[in-house]
Amino acid sequence: MDMTALFLSRIQFASTITFHIIFPAFTIGLAAWLTVLEALNLSTGRPVYRALFDFWLKIFGVAFGLGVVSGIVMAFQFGMNWSVLSRMSGPIQGPLLSYETFTAFMLEATFFGVLIFGRSRVAPWFYLFSTAMVALGTTFSAFWIMVNNSWMQVPVGYALEKGMYVPNDWTKIIFSPVVWVRFPHMLFAAYLTGAFCVAATGAWYLLCGRFITEAKIMLRMGLCLAAVLMPIQLFIGHLAGDYVHDHQPEKFAAIEGRWHDEQPASEVVVAIPDEASASNKYAISIPVLGSVIGSMSLDSKEVGLTSFPRENWPPVLIPFFTFRIMVGCGLIMLALAFIGSYLSLTRRIDRNRLFLWATFLSFPLPFIATWTGWFTAEVGRQPWAIYGLLRTADAMTPFLTARTAAISLVIFALVYTFIFSFGIFYIYRLMRAGLVPPMVTPAFAAVPNRPLSLAGEGARVLEEAGE
Amino acid sequence: MVTFWVSLLAISILLYVLLDGFDLGIGILFGMTRDEARRHAMWGAVAPIWDGNETWLVVTVVILWGAFPAVYALLLSAFYLPLVLMLCSLILRGVAFEFRYKAERMRWIWDFGFFAGSLVATFIQGMTVGALVEGLPVTNGEYSGGEFGWFSPFAVLCGIGLCFGYTLLGACWLIKKCEGDVKAAAYRQVPYLAIGLLVFLVAVFSFALAENLQIMHRWVERPYLFIFPAIAALAAIVLAVSVERHRDGLPFYMVTLIFLSAFGTLALSFWPYMIPYVLTVEEAAAPHSSLAFMFWGEGLFVYPLMLAYTVISYRVFRGKVRATPVH
Numbered sequence: 010m011d012m013t014a015l016f017l018s019r020i021q022f023a024s025t026i027t028f029h030i031i032f033p034a035f036t037i038g039l040a041a042w043l044t045v046l047e048a049l050n051l052s053t054g055r056p057v058y059r060a061l062f063d064f065w066l067k068i069f070g071v072a073f074g075l076g077v078v079s080g081i082v083m084a085f086q087f088g089m090n091w092s093v094l095s096r097m098s099g100p101i102q103g104p105l106l107s108y109e110t111f112t113a114f115m116l117e118a119t120f121f122g123v124l125i126f127g128r129s130r131v132a133p134w135f136y137l138f139s140t141a142m143v144a145l146g147t148t149f150s151a152f153w154i155m156v157n158n159s160w161m162q163v164p165v166g167y168a169l170e171k172g173m174y175v176p177n178d179w180t181k182i183i184f185s186p187v188v189w190v191r192f193p194h195m196l197f198a199a200y201l202t203g204a205f206c207v208a209a210t211g212a213w214y215l216l217c218g219r220f221i222t223e224a225k226i227m228l229r230m231g232l233c234l235a236a237v238l239m240p241i242q243l244f245i246g247h248l249a250g251d252y253v254h255d256h257q258p259e260k261f262a263a264i265e266g267r268w269h270d271e272q273p274a275s276e277v278v279v280a281i282p283d284e285a286s287a288s289n290k291y292a293i294s295i296p297v298l299g300s301v302i303g304s305m306s307l308d309s310k311e312v313g314l315t316s317f318p319r320e321n322w323p324p325v326l327i328p329f330f331t332f333r334i335m336v337g338c339g340l341i342m343l344a345l346a347f348i349g350s351y352l353s354l355t356r357r358i359d360r361n362r363l364f365l366w367a368t369f370l371s372f373p374l375p376f377i378a379t380w381t382g383w384f385t386a387e388v389g390r391q392p393w394a395i396y397g398l399l400r401t402a403d404a405m406t407p408f409l410t411a412r413t414a415a416i417s418l419v420i421f422a423l424v425y426t427f428i429f430s431f432g433i434f435y436i437y438r439l440m441r442a443g444l445v446p447p448m449v450t451p452a453f454a455a456v457p458n459r460p461l462s463l464a465g466e467g468a469r470v471l472e473e474a475g476e
Numbered sequence: 477m478v479t480f481w482v483s484l485l486a487i488s489i490l491l492y493v494l495l496d497g498f499d500l501g502i503g504i505l506f507g508m509t510r511d512e513a514r515r516h517a518m519w520g521a522v523a524p525i526w527d528g529n530e531t532w533l534v535v536t537v538v539i540l541w542g543a544f545p546a547v548y549a550l551l552l553s554a555f556y557l558p559l560v561l562m563l564c565s566l567i568l569r570g571v572a573f574e575f576r577y578k579a580e581r582m583r584w585i586w587d588f589g590f591f592a593g594s595l596v597a598t599f600i601q602g603m604t605v606g607a608l609v610e611g612l613p614v615t616n617g618e619y620s621g622g623e624f625g626w627f628s629p630f631a632v633l634c635g636i637g638l639c640f641g642y643t644l645l646g647a648c649w650l651i652k653k654c655e656g657d658v659k660a661a662a663y664r665q666v667p668y669l670a671i672g673l674l675v676f677l678v679a680v681f682s683f684a685l686a687e688n689l690q691i692m693h694r695w696v697e698r699p700y701l702f703i704f705p706a707i708a709a710l711a712a713i714v715l716a717v718s719v720e721r722h723r724d725g726l727p728f729y730m731v732t733l734i735f736l737s738a739f740g741t742l743a744l745s746f747w748p749y750m751i752p753y754v755l756t757v758e759e760a761a762a763p764h765s766s767l768a769f770m771f772w773g774e775g776l777f778v779y780p781l782m783l784a785y786t787v788i789s790y791r792v793f794r795g796k797v798r799a800t801p802v803h
Contacts, residue, residue: 078570081530082563084537088552089559092618095552099545100766107538111774114531114782173545175763406553413623417560424564428571 013411015402018090021418023387025082027380028425032076034379037151037196038203039069040144045230047140051133061223064444065207066124068436073121075432077113079425084110090414094394094404101167101176102157109153116146148196155192156183161395162386163187163256174398187256190248197242198382202375204238205342207231208349209372210440212365220444221359228358228368232349239343246339247302253389254303257396260389262314263325264332265299266292274299274311279333282325287315321392328389331381338378345371477767481543482757484779488539490739491786492532494645494732499526501646503569503594504639505665506587514658515587519576520797521653526573528789530566535782542770544760546617547750554612554619555604555626562600569593595639602638605742606631609684609691614754630683637676644669645735648728653797659724666719666727670712691752694745701744704737711737 043065050058084106087095095102123131123139131139166181167174176182208231214224254261262268266277268287276299280292300309314322349368352358358365390396394404499522506518541548552559572589603626610630613621647669650662684692695701711733718726748756761767 074574078567081534081567084534084541085552085559085563088537088541088548089556090553092549092553095541096545096549099541099548100762103538103542103545103548103762104766104770107542107770108774110534110538111778111782114535115778170763173763176765176769179765179769406556407618408620408622409553409556410623413556416557420560420564424567428567431571431575 011409011411012402014409014414015405017411017414017418018405018409019401021414021421022086022090024418025079025086025421025425027383028429029076029079029083030379030383031376032072032079033147033151033154034199034202034376035072035206036069036076037144037147037199038201038206039065039072040140040147041200042203042207042230043069044137044140044144047137051137057223057226060444061226064223064439067439070125071432071435071439075428078428080113082421089417090406090409091394091404092406094399097172097399097404098161098174098395100173101160101182104176105153105157105160105182109150109157112146112149112153116143116150120146151195151199152192155195156185156188158386159185159188159191162191162390163252164395164398174395187252190245190252194242194245194249194382197238197245198375198379201235201238201242201342202379204231204235205375206372208235209369212368213440214443215359216362216365216369223444225353225359228349229353232346232353232368235342235346236350239339239346243339243343246336250302257390258312259314259317259321260323260328261303262312262317263323263328263389264385265303265311266325266329267299267311267313269313269315270310271299271313272310273297273308274303276302280329282329284322284325323389323391328385331384331388335378335381335385338374338381342371342374342378477764477771478543478757478761480771480775481539481761481767484775485536485539485543486739486743487783488532488536490736492529492536493739494735495525495529495532495786497642497735498522498645498649498728499529500594500598501642501644502649503590503646504598504643505646505650505662507591507595509661511657514661517654517656517658517797518650521650521658523573524793525789527570528786530570533566543762543767544750544757545762546755546760550612550614550617550619550751550755554621555607557623558600558604558626562597565593565597565600567593569597598639598642599635601635602641603631603635605638606634606680608752609634609689609742610687611690611752612754614751617754630680630687633676633680633683637673637680640669640673640676641735641738644673645728645731648731651724652728655796663719663722666715670715674712691745698744701741704741704744708734708737 043062046058046062046065049055050062087102087106120139120142123136124143128136160182163185164174165185166176166178168177169175207227211224211227211231214220215228250261250264253264265274266280266282266289267274268282268289273296275294275296277289277292277294280289280294282289297307299311300306303309303311314325345368348364349358352361352364392400392402394401502518502522506515509515509518537548540551568589572586572593576583576586576590607626607628607630610628612619613625619625644666647662647665650658651666654662711730715727715730715734718730746752748758750757750760
């Protein structure tokens with residue numbers, strides 16, 4: 010076993026999936042937002058909703074395309090770097106991820122095609138239906154991914170036969186309570202990402218004094234939605250913490266920065282955990298709160314890391330800090346959503362430039378929260394690839410050398426940076442162009458399966474406008 | 477259930493090879509001309525469908541993982557470096573498709589990316605098949621050939637051979653879809669490509685005989701396999717005639733027939749092995765519970781839907797592509 014190859018493989022998987030998650034997180038929320046806009050367009054008939062829909066559909070197209078492109082690599086990476094994992098858990102993970110691909114294809118092939126060039130060719134209700142189907146499709150994709158990942162976190166419904174994890178109860182796997190907490194958590198994260206990106210765009214346009222009516226709608230809808238979702242999300246997040254507490258006590262202890270068993274347990278708010286001495290430096294902690302959060306009681310005993318064998322410890326620093334960053338982002342978003350909804354509903358939002366700046370600058374927050382949440386979940390699961398069953402070190406392709414892993418890492422890093430910069434650049438160009446009046450798309454460019462081609466229309470209009 | 481999934485896998489691979497085959501081939505031809513009008517027409521002949529073609533690769537890979545996890549794990553880890561290169565080539569090529577007409581000064585980068593990406597991806601696919609035919613070094617169910625264990629003169633030969641094959645397929649697609657200059661050029665290219673392919677097929681065959689590859693014994697055991705070269709030879713004759721008489725529709729289907737017979741040859745000489753002399757189909761298959769789970773959803777409903785959708789999208793974009801630039 011080559012430890013450097015293992016390290017490089019983990020870095021490669023982590024970085025490619027970190028890059029990939031940006032786009033699904035963004036598009037799941039956007040698809041739902043597009044459905045709402047189209048429904049409003051149909052029910053009120055106000056052209057402003059139509060303009061907003063057309064604008065966000067283009068951005069959706071670019072993000073969707075980048076998500077598809079970066080997702081292809083994921084389908085290969087399991088077998089390339091983690092051959093032992095993919096052979097042993099293939100009977101379970103393979104079918105789950107194949108469902109993900111098939112669902113995504115159905116969405117992309119059938120209904121996204123209608124969205125791109127179908128408005129003039131189908132009935133309005135069918136157009137709305139297609140939008141809803143695209144949203145449903147992205148949601149299903151997320152669902153299968155969450156089933157798959159939740160099985161790696163808390164494996165259920167399997168039996169070990171001939172060196173493979175053979176599924177013997179699919180209902181247990183799919184309807185595992187862990188799935189039904191983590192899937193809503195991810196879904197809400199995606200909705201919040203969409204909501205904040207929409208609100209931030211609205212704030213930006215207001216600050217520039219462009220598209221005032223549309224910008225106000227974006228702000229109001231984005232922030233009010235966030236104000237409703239954010240408290241629910243915090244609650245679901247707490248439930249997600251409960252599953253970690255019950256099923257992955259090592260991870261829970263690492264997140265809490267709890268080294269020794271405590272009764273009643275205190276809650277470490279901030280500190281610098283030190284693995285070598287198994288203690289926290291500069292800790293600020295609140296007594297008893299740890300028991301309340303962990304078990305909803307005032308005097309429960311909470312387990313510390315030193316109660317577990319050293320070789321089963323996850324790295325402590327990363328889950329400890331990423332969890333706090335995630336919660337911090339969540340609280341800032343909650344505050345913004347509440348203040349913003351109040352200002353917006355009392356129609357004072359456009360005069361409050363400070364708040365507009367804060368909202369505009371808040372768009373990275375949901376992405377950071379999603380990333381750090383995943384880091385907490387995934388790094389906290391270490392040293393296991395499948396919790397309690399298969400160690401990450403044993404899951405790797407046994408003959409993979411450090412040199413090979415380094416070559417692939419460098420190549421992927423270069424290619425991803427390259428396409429990422431272009432993707433961001435095009436989304437920026439679309440945002441700067443803003444809400445252009447609807448135009449007829451030439452038949453040649455308007456084809457399904459080519460989401461990125463939508464971006465071209467906006468860009469071209471921009472060029473023709475002489476900007 | 478195993479038969480069902482192995483058939484679906486075969487259909488997916490075949491569709492991928494035929495569909496992405498011609499658009500990769502056009503990518504290679506694209507790099508061989510400097511003429512902007514011709515380049516534009518080539519672009520138009522594949523633009524509406526290339527993305528759909530590539531999804532068959534992903535479909536193949538996930539079926540492989542779900543239904544034959546042992547093969548998935550073994551092949552993907554064995555061909556590590558070639559696959560990294562192939563994936564990046566496909567990504568760059570896909571991005572080039574979208575950005576070519578959005579760039580003015582930088583267009584040459586995308587043109588080069590389109591050409592190079594197509595060429596590298598094709599070569600690697602051919603080389604992979606070659607290495608499989610020759611037999612991968614495997615001990616105890618684990619690939620044991622090291623970083624470059626797949627590399628051999630035979631595999632390289634197959635890689636170059638496939639470049640000719642895909643390019644031929646691409647040229648025939650252009651004949652079918654285009655008019656004027658592009659069609660004329662494609663008609664000129666077809667004989668060279670066909671002869672090139674033939675030379676490589678003969679070379680591959682004699683190489684296999686000379687090396688006394690294990691797989692060649694199949695041909696002695698199963699004389700009915702000779703039906704495939706016979707079909708291919710027939711198709712080649714019709715191809716020659718149709719090119720001679722400028723029947724635009726025919727050449728593509730004839731080359732398709734050649735590819736089909738090559739695929740049939742490979743599949744039947746591998747059978748019952750999935751990776752020759754290492755894993756049989758039965759050994760590689762996932763347990764029944766996995767296959768059944770996949771069958772009732774994606775196998776029974778989604779897969780037929782995808783086939784139907786592919787047919788529909790080709791019908792929508794049937795007929796000749798306009799020669800005048802739209803952009």
